[in-house]
Amino acid sequence: MNNPVASLKVRLGRYGIWSAGLRSEDPDRRSELDESAAELEELGFGALWLGGNSSAANAAPLIRATKSITVGTSIQSIWQHEPADAAAAFAELEASHPGRFLLGLGVSHAKFADQYRRPYAALVGHLDALDAAGVPAERRVLAALGPKNLELARDRAAGSIPYLVTPEHTAYAREILGEAPLLAPELKVVLERDPARARSVARGYLAMYLSLPNYTNNFLRHGFTESDLAGGGSDRLIDAVYAWGDENRVRERIAAFHAAGADHVALQLVDESPRDTLPREAWRRLADLLA
Template identity: 45%
Template sequence: MTTTGELRAALGRTGIWMPPPAAIGVDPQSYGREIEEAGFGSVWVPGVNAPENLAALEPLLSASSRLVAGTGIASVWTWSPAELAAGADRLATAYPGRFVLGLGVSHAPAVERTGQAYVRPLAKMAQFLDELPPLRAPLVLAALGPKMLELSRDRALGAHPYFTPPEHTAFARSVLGPEPLLVPELAVCLAAGADGRAAARAYAKYYLVLPNYTGNLRRFGFGDEDLADGGSDRLISAIVPSGPEAIRARVREHFDAGADHVLLQPVGEAGRFAPGQLGELAPVIADAIRNG
């Protein structure tokens, strides 16, 4: 199994978080090469809820030479532990050191659409981990609150938080301790000013109706006025920075707070993932790392 140190070295400092390639109309092989050539160390894809979703990550890996692919996330509500372990280990064997299994409890609306009740998600995760066969693939958990972060520390190689401010990264590091991997996601809008804030709000409004995220944001001092209408200026600045200067500042803050690897999600018009922005984003992020 890949160690935390080996995985940290393979990932580098930044990666890309993106929707499934088929959902946004990009060729996974050519886009995987583009991500790698732009200097990003990883690509993470959500909605990995069935074997075909896991298999869809393979073109991203096969067309690149060093890129690490991660699931962001595979849901414990849609997999059997044995089936997920077999699929994950197939990729880990085929691409040694280049696949990460991100496991999470998802959200009530998604789980309820499968006909299940979203009850005791922490216990569900603990049971899934109890039943999960030993893995060749490195494992991280989607974690926001202290108890899930503790599971990430004790039962996995680390944590993959999503839709969080730098203050959460500092909190997560305090729970995890120095050794586990910490991989937060950060959505960013390259457009500055009103256009950037509008795109950021269009993106954020989907997440601001999900209790897992809103409850976590309240933990860090955001109130009703911050969560309404797509998010206050204060919240949007923290969660979805717009413009190169704000992006550089927020990336540095996540690193300063203890992040090992920050996943950038470029957001464009109407809050949608902007696949064509890698070339413009890469130097902004490189500058943040160089001067951080």
């Protein structure tokens, strides 16, 4: 297959795992992390997406611990990683494990970056520097939500990895991207059948994100109201950005993203455990229901 983005879509497959825990730098957890990555590959997931402000250094051990699965950053903040350093790390990993690493980039949030100014212009400049340093456009993806960044993802990257979105946003993003670029939204999954308990777990996890204007403004652009954002999120909002319930309901919710235009869905298991937990039993359950 000569088209590199089309080849990337094949390698990623339909499902991946998004995890903040997999990016841990705790040396005492190294064995657990490596075993988890290897098991996820065996379970048939096509990609591991490292949550938080992750980098090639976080991806490298997981790539060494597996055979062929793609490992991507979701996301590497442009404010906290200089383009020259990112390019050098990309080149080193590409030399040792060709084609295994995907550089996911984004502007993060003003709350997390004191230098946050003119984020679109800063992202364009960062991409210019990566071009000059030799990082191929087809080996990077952007965490794009709004139209201008989605156009950048179309024109200067392999595509988009939007976080905390709905099937409606996925359809909107696909329209801007066109057919060829990769569209790989993240989707949170709560493996809980009871509606009250599932939504309670979901709200507890969502609370932090509802303090970040990049996400809340995106919700408001796509039909939600201020009342949907209050109190940890309305039932309507929770049900839009989570897959929860029995196996059929979870499958149907994931399928809605594919039907809206997603090539690949990055699935994040959410429960009441700490955010850096590796939910290995839940990952096995998820693999079974997707089989």
